[in-house]
Amino acid sequence: MFGSNKKVEQRLRSLEQHLREENPLLVDAVKSYRQLDRIAYRMGLLSREQSYTTHIAWWPLVSVLGTYSAGKSTFINHYLQHPLQETGTQAVDDKFCVICYAGDDSPRVLPGIALDADPRFPFYQMSEELEKVTPGEGKRVDAYLRLKTCNSPALRGLLLIDSPGFDADAQRTATLRITDYIMDLSDLVLVFFDARHPESGTMQDTLKHLVANTVKRSDSSKFLYILNQIDSTAREDNPEDVFASWQRALAQEGLTAGKFYAIFSPDVPVTIPDESLRRRFETKRDEDLTEIHERIQQVGVERVYRIIGALEKTARQIEETVPRITDLVNRWAKGVLWRDTVSVGLLGLALVGLGLWAGMDIVGESLSWVGSHPWAIATAVVAGITAIGFLHYWARGSAARSVLKHIARTASTPFERDSLSRAFAKNSGIWHSVFRSEPVGWGRRTRRRLHAIVAEADRYVQTLNSQFANPSGPEPDEAGIAVGAEVKSSAVEPSLSVDVETSQPVAAETK
Secondary structure, rough: OOOOOHHHHHHHHHHHHHOOOOOOOHHHHHHHHHHHHHHHHHOOOOOOOOOHHHHHHOOOEEEEEEEEEOHHHHHEEEEHHHHHHHHOOOOEEEEEEEEEEOOOOOOOOOOOOHOOOOOOOOOHHHHHHHHHHOOOOHHHHHHEEEEEEEEOOOOOOEEEOOOOOOOOOOOHHHHHHHHHHHHHHHHHEEEEEOOOOOOOOHHHHHHHHHHHHOOOOOOHHHHHEEEEOOOHOOOOOHHHHHHHHHHOOOOOOHOOOEEEEEEOOOOOOOOOOOHHHHHHHHHHHHHHHHHHHHHHHHHHHHHHHHHEEEEEHHHHHHHHHHHHHHHEEEHHHHHHHHHHHHHHHHHHHHHHHHHHHHHHHHHHHHHHHHHHHHHHHHHHHHHHHHHHHHHHHHHHHHHHHHHHHHHHOOOOOOHHHHHHHHHHHHHOOOOOOOOOOOOOOOOOHHHHHHHHHHHHHHHHHHHHHHHHHHOOOEEEEOOOOOEEOOOOOOOHOOOEEEEOOOOOEEEOOOO
């Protein structure tokens, strides 16, 4: 079967099955992603073991990142109204924890393999990514990930990720790789800082990775920056200075716009003797917590738009990649021709030099002997062609290695590096001419297919808009009852839970 391999096909069918009852529109989106996969396979942008569907989260996803002891777990417990996460002044959890709804009263803790083997969850096949970073780490996926279940109503139709805190020490490469991965997948990213240590080295390390690297992202609006435990500054002469100092630190990393929040936990507040100051702090906290909670509740709607937006973005990126592949192939072709010219020229000079060194009489006698033996001419021609073919083969390989190094230097992400390297390798194979005009798998038919997928994405968005908006206003039906005043669909309120009998993640009833 042309297209994805059996493993990928099984994963896509499983995804479609779980989405079919929740939201038929997303099933159609999976079919559109399948078409993108086929195009990418032909062009070499994806291997047959990959799919664009694994680069997005199919359930609403909120991640909580930040420094250790910044109150991330305390915030999660307050939001869930359940003491699920351990809290403390020191780092208490060194794993990325995905929190999912379950109807059972008793929370469960499942190993990382529960996430690594289920395509509906983030971190699907994360063991393979860890293996790419550090050989052998893929077998230790349980050391990095865990899945927790909780029957909090706030978790219905939502996945939360609690991350291990950043500290001032150098982070393991694998941990940073996972952090970047969940930032890409998440619908909302809450970045926590500790108001008690706003200028510490810990904060600077976090700023560098979680702020400086996200400022220029197209989805930067999904990052909320939260100064937690702000009540600890109530004893300062001017607590506003702490908040201003924190904002200046963010501005130094390039973040001059965006929403900043100052909160503290209502469950474990620091006593503030001054009544008016206490009310001022609590008012600010309640306003910011309300806004943060509202943003979390919105991710159900935002995730459907995100999935459709990622579909259109991927289609456009494939088309935009074509000139880059063409440039890489042209760079390679020029390198091959230059090496061919030099190597054949050196070979010719070597033969001339050999003749001069041996003397013209010997050369003349040799030519006379060849003339009297016609079969020797054919042998000489074959030998010459073989030598030139060997030199050309060497030139192709040498030029290809040079281009691959160029890709490694210029690619902005590991996925982009792997994708471009794979596509280039497909265009520089031994059977492909250096004079090929366009990349393998590309042409007018492929371009039309990509444009059709973009048009499909636009239609999906229009369908979504019809669910949530009605510019014409409500229209009365035959009974005189207004319809269309409010359209609420289960399409944006999926529920993912865990079967407590089998400990396997299952799609729960939608609300």
